[in-house]
Amino acid sequence: MKMAKSGKRERHQDSCEQLPDVDVFLFSKGISASDYFITDSGSIGFRDKNGREFDLIIDHPRLAIAALNRLKALGVGSIV
Structure with a gap:
């Protein structure tokens, strides 16, 4: 994990970096x-339980x- 000068974790910058599995990220x-x-x-x-x-x-x-695209594909809608 890279750290910025402030000591906080750097945002991901590399467009070539492989994404984690979206379903694992959302539902694990x-x-x-x-x-x-x-x-x-x-x-x-x-929403929590x-x-x-x-x-x-x-x-x-x-x-x-x-x-966002995965949730839309699963039919997750907007709140009003």
């Missing part, structure tokens, strides 16, 4: 497609696009 922690939603701004959110809503923070631009 027990979250199902029905737990996800897409906001009006196009970001991804999810208590109904609390959270933003899914993805610091890799290509992974964020792949995750």
